[in-house]
Amino acid sequence: MMRDSGALTLPYCPYLPRVDEPLRASALKEFGNDRGHLFYLRALECGQALWQQGFPAQSLLMMNRAFAADLEEHAPVLNDWPLPYKAVRWVMESRSKDQFIGNPRRHFQHLSTRMVEPRKELRSWRAWGCWALACLVFPSYPADEEQISKEGIVEPDSAEIKANLLRLGWAGEAEEWVSATLPFRG
Known part of the structure; x- marks a missing residue:
């Protein structure tokens, strides 16, 4: 089932931050070489948006980017959004068979x-x-x-x-x- 690439039509992943608008990987460009906490959060948000738009494979790629963020071990963002191991599994388990993974x-x-x-x-x-x-x-x-x-x-x-x-x-x-x-x- 193809999804409208501009619509957040699927239920949200509970292990990623909620978003109100469609996002793509290009939303990470604004950070340049900065891979800090805002990059991490935006990568997770992109993962959520791509999931909700029906693109589980692209969502996983955004979580890969989040894992590469340059965070301090006790960065406050990790209190709310730990490294996305659960989100990775949830997206893989929750995608429908007709969605490319x-x-x-x-x-x-x-x-x-x-x-x-x-x-x-x-x-x-x-x-x-x-x-x-x-x-x-x-x-x-x-x-x-x-x-x-x-x-x-x-x-x-x-x-x-x-x-x-x-x-x-x-x-x-x-x-x-x-x-x-x-x-x-x-």
């Missing part, structure tokens, strides 16, 4: 193995965390076996992802990710 498992595999600075290692483990969520939601979606074979990639298990988020992530980040791996309460 691509292959999130493959997307997050590529993102985690091709990460660049700044904060390359942490951001890579965040992407692996999202990859694990994609594997939960889409267990039949294939990995990029060619990349795994050629590059010798070893897909991490949940314990390794959690350990690295504990080691590199912010206070409570590993727990936030673990909570996103659990079934949502109705």
Whole structure:
């Protein structure tokens, strides 16, 4: 079912800030190289707007941008809007079958193995965390076996992802990710 690209027709994602108007990725241009708390919040808002416009794949891309924000560990915005692990899972689970999502498992595999600075290692483990969520939601979606074979990639298990988020992530980040791996309460 195609949606009017200018209308917020779908119910809002409870793990992203509500928006009153359609937004696109271009709404992030105003921040230039600033990747601080306003960038983070706007990336989440873009994710919400794109979700509500019927574009779950683009919504996930905006959450990728939010994960790349340059925030202090205890930035006040995180009190209201923690890192969007739950939003990533919610969007993947809530999209209708006729909405393009691509292959999130493959997307997050590529993102985690091709990460660049700044904060390359942490951001890579965040992407692996999202990859694990994609594997939960889409267990039949294939990995990029060619990349795994050629590059010798070893897909991490949940314990390794959690350990690295504990080691590199912010206070409570590993727990936030673990909570996103659990079934949502109705």
